[in-house]
Amino acid sequence: xxxxxxxxxxxxxxxxxxxxxxxxxxxxxxxxxxxxxxxxxxxxxxxxxxxxxxxxxxxxxxxxxxxxxxxxxxxxxxxxxxxxxxxxxxxxxxxxxxxxxxxxxxxxxxxxxxxxxxxxxxxxxxxxxxxxxxxxxxxxxxxxxxxxxxxxxxxxxxxxxxxxxxxxxxxxxxxxxxxxxxxxxxxxxxxxxxxxxxxxxxxxxxxxxxxxxxxxxxxxxxxxxxxxxxxxxxxxxxxxxxxxxxxxxxxxxxxxxxxxxxxxxxxxxxxxxxxxxxxxxxxxxxxxxxxxxxxxxxxxxxxxxxxxxxx
Amino acid sequence: xxxxxxxxxxxxxxxxxxxxxxxxxxxxxxxxxxxxxxxxxxxxxxxxxxxxxxxxxxxxxxxxxxxxxxxxxxxxxxxxxxxxxxxxxxxxxxxxxxxxxxxxxxxxxxxxxxxxxxxxxxxxxxxxxxxxxxxxxxxxxxxxxxxxxxxxxxxxxxxxxxxxxxxxxxxxxxxxxxxxxxxxxxxxxxxxxxxxxxxxxxxxxxxxxxxxxxxxxxxxxxxxxxxxxxxxxxxxxxxxxxxxxxxxxxxxxxxxxxxxxxxxxxxxxxxxxxxxxxxxxxxxxxxxxxxxxxxxxxxxxxxxxxxxxxxxxxxxxxxxxxxxxxxxxxxxxxxxxxxxxxxxxxxxxxxxxxxxxxxxxxxxxxxxxxxxxxxxxxxxxxxxxxxxxxxxxxxxxxxxxxxxxxxxxxxxxxxxxxxxxxxxxxxxxxxxxxxxxxxxxxxxxxxxxxxxxxxxxxxxxxxxxxxxxxxxxxxxxxxxxxxxxxxxxxxxxxxxxxxxxxxxxxxxxxxxxxxxxxxxxxxxxxxxxxxxxxxxxxxxxxxxxxxx
Numbered sequence: 132x133x134x135x136x137x138x139x140x141x142x143x144x145x146x147x148x149x150x151x152x153x154x155x156x157x158x159x160x161x162x163x164x165x166x167x168x169x170x171x172x173x174x175x176x177x178x179x180x181x182x183x184x185x186x187x188x189x190x191x192x193x194x195x196x197x198x199x200x201x202x203x204x205x206x207x208x209x210x211x212x213x214x215x216x217x218x219x220x221x222x223x224x225x226x227x228x229x230x231x232x233x234x235x236x237x238x239x240x241x242x243x244x245x246x247x248x249x250x251x252x253x254x255x256x257x258x259x260x261x262x263x264x265x266x267x268x269x270x271x272x273x274x275x276x277x278x279x280x281x282x283x284x285x286x287x288x289x290x291x292x293x294x295x296x297x298x299x300x301x302x303x304x305x306x307x308x309x310x311x312x313x314x315x316x317x318x319x320x321x322x323x324x325x326x327x328x329x330x331x332x333x334x335x336x337x338x339x340x341x342x343x344x345x346x347x348x349x350x351x352x353x354x355x356x357x358x359x360x361x362x363x364x365x366x367x368x369x370x371x372x373x374x375x376x377x378x379x380x381x382x383x384x385x386x387x388x389x390x391x392x393x394x395x396x397x398x399x400x401x402x403x404x405x406x407x408x409x410x411x412x413x414x415x416x417x418x419x420x421x422x423x424x425x426x427x428x429x430x431x432x433x434x435x436x437x438x439x440x441x442x
Numbered sequence: 443x444x445x446x447x448x449x450x451x452x453x454x455x456x457x458x459x460x461x462x463x464x465x466x467x468x469x470x471x472x473x474x475x476x477x478x479x480x481x482x483x484x485x486x487x488x489x490x491x492x493x494x495x496x497x498x499x500x501x502x503x504x505x506x507x508x509x510x511x512x513x514x515x516x517x518x519x520x521x522x523x524x525x526x527x528x529x530x531x532x533x534x535x536x537x538x539x540x541x542x543x544x545x546x547x548x549x550x551x552x553x554x555x556x557x558x559x560x561x562x563x564x565x566x567x568x569x570x571x572x573x574x575x576x577x578x579x580x581x582x583x584x585x586x587x588x589x590x591x592x593x594x595x596x597x598x599x600x601x602x603x604x605x606x607x608x609x610x611x612x613x614x615x616x617x618x619x620x621x622x623x624x625x626x627x628x629x630x631x632x633x634x635x636x637x638x639x640x641x642x643x644x645x646x647x648x649x650x651x652x653x654x655x656x657x658x659x660x661x662x663x664x665x666x667x668x669x670x671x672x673x674x675x676x677x678x679x680x681x682x683x684x685x686x687x688x689x690x691x692x693x694x695x696x697x698x699x700x701x702x703x704x705x706x707x708x709x710x711x712x713x714x715x716x717x718x719x720x721x722x723x724x725x726x727x728x729x730x731x732x733x734x735x736x737x738x739x740x741x742x743x744x745x746x747x748x749x750x751x752x753x754x755x756x757x758x759x760x761x762x763x764x765x766x767x768x769x770x771x772x773x774x775x776x777x778x779x780x781x782x783x784x785x786x787x788x789x790x791x792x793x794x795x796x797x798x799x800x801x802x803x804x805x806x807x808x809x810x811x812x813x814x815x816x817x818x819x820x821x822x823x824x825x826x827x828x829x830x831x832x833x834x835x836x837x838x839x840x841x842x843x844x845x846x847x848x849x850x851x852x853x854x855x856x857x858x859x860x861x862x863x864x865x866x867x868x869x870x871x872x873x874x875x876x877x878x879x880x881x882x883x884x885x886x887x888x889x890x891x892x893x894x895x896x897x898x899x900x901x902x903x904x905x906x907x908x909x910x911x912x913x914x915x916x917x918x919x920x921x922x923x924x925x926x927x928x929x930x931x932x933x934x935x936x937x938x939x940x941x942x943x944x945x946x947x948x949x950x951x952x953x954x955x956x957x958x959x960x961x962x963x964x965x966x967x968x969x970x971x972x973x974x975x976x977x978x979x980x981x982x983x984x985x986x987x988x989x990x
Contacts, residue, residue, distance in 0.1 A: 152923065208777075208847075208851045208852070210777060210780075212780065212781075226727070226781065226841070226844045227847060227848055229783075249632065296866065296869075299863075300863070300864055300865075330733065362967070382834040382843075382864050382866070386861075386862050386863065387843055387846070387847050387850075387862045387864065388847045388850065388862065398841065398843070398844065400706075400727060401727070401836055401840075401841045402706075402727050402730070402837075403451060403706060404709075404731045405732070420646075436857075
């Protein structure tokens, strides 16, 4: 089951702390590792996960090998406007006679790396703030978390639209806008993870050995708290792609004539009787986002102790 | 021009459209358009199903803020007000070449072209049965001027008087041929002075603040028109019923429901309708795929134009005449016109075909990539990116982003580097007003159907010229002289000759580049007759529409 964004935002601190469960049993780590390996092997053999991995892998190949796979230059205009799918143009052409298949293929080069960039930047920024908020606590930690609450108070797409519109439409500004609206969830999850391990014996031991807070964060806290965030990042990859496409759909993403899936859908909605202009980029988004979500689900089942697979 | 589509293709299977919509919704749940109405089957929204002819259903994307004639300025407001309120003059269908008398029996013009004397009909009455007098006309015209609505700007320099009960005199501070046309604009609608005054209207000089009749006029008509207002629900529908006291010919339908719907829904509705139904925003490429049974009336009345700053401090490229010449030679005008679908065409000059003085298409610019490259080299500008703004809207069925992208692609083939910058409409207008636009694309429809309005706006000293900082230079002087001849021409032949000179002067030296013209359209079902598009400003004379 995919955990929704809103349910994550409603996690209480106790629930956050429970996402990583400490144990006093010295044999527990080895036992958990063995159980996890068995579970992992079962999870990755599920047909739906296998298909998702294949789809995600296929899109990565498409993105990397776009110049080899695309039959036409995605920006090349022609007089063959609104050609139906088939013949020379498998996915048809758009209002400017551009090959839709080539634009969908090149769109992968834009949408997938940008979604990854958004997730990584948000993970880095939100993760850092979450680490500090969980480890330092006090007024600094509280301030960070109240700031996080403030961001959660706005619907993501509305806030992203406001930021992107204020900066002006461009690829960089769309990415910045989406990083700004995406980081809080990472801050909250990582803070929860840090809260659950900050009283662990190994941290107390390192403190007694004189290890400073920065070194402790870097060496002990960070590696042990990023697991849930990585799972979340995989789930958020699909969400980031949708948000990016939504901004582009609204004219706030990469500038024309760039082949971006959301912008291509927007172009197609001018005349829905030419269904191929918007359906194929829509299917591209659908498949990538579904693949990301299924893989994220599988990862969550694998790592989350609260889920069936993770138990 | 009114044409009937004879070879339209059928709609694609609905399931594909549904998938397309579904895919679009997948993106964000955000869909374009602002309509609050459904695109359900037509012919039943107002009881017009079955082709009974009692009720006519008119679908349009609502654009209006008021039905007060003095304050109205938008398309839907004009459409409605024209059916509620008669004016001194009017136009017959789509022919805007010659204004015809309506509440006036006729007019006389002085030899110097400055004084117009209108004689009123003696049988015209308001919807309450009281007669229309020159006092009502004078009150309505003075109120329009003093309320200072957007439409009043075109009446500057005019004064009104009523020497007797059936005569109204309009005096201009210059010779002009525009007065009869101006007296047909919906802002000059004649109000029942007694009713309007009782509900807060005033024609005093402080009417801008003292007049409080807008709320009343948004819910009740106090005019002498073929219809009266039954209901005004701004988000959903406007309902008109026939004026039982109307002095003229009774309208074809006893009831008209004007319904708010976006263009895509209008297309679906008109395609499936079995009743008396009309769509006003199905135009451009949206006309493709309509059933063969529908009637389409189109008039080429909209100009699409590039404008470029002449200030070197703003752009060394666009201020360079050679660079502008390179851009002019680089564009594929035939391909650009094709983007507008059935209603699009190339332009010969600056005036769309609907207006007198328009030049033949053959006189328009042609694509010549070699000449473009040579001009670009002569300019010495190189391939520095030039910021090219446009509003990210769909206007009359055509996405301006698609037009801009086509221009960018064409120019790139000649080595010209345009940086596409789509802007939301408010941001676009704000940047335009700021006067720092490097290069922009905008549709240009005449605010009232006289070419003088375009001449006034584009020539040095006009609103558009100020935006591109075009005020001096040999070309500006030549255009100013030609514009003066246009604006003072009283005779029709003299006007057409002056317009030709003006357009030729503009073509050679102005910072504007017209790229194509497009049509406004009225699409009606086979149960409806005489649904004719007019470039007069009100799109369609609802009273003239009849059951087939």
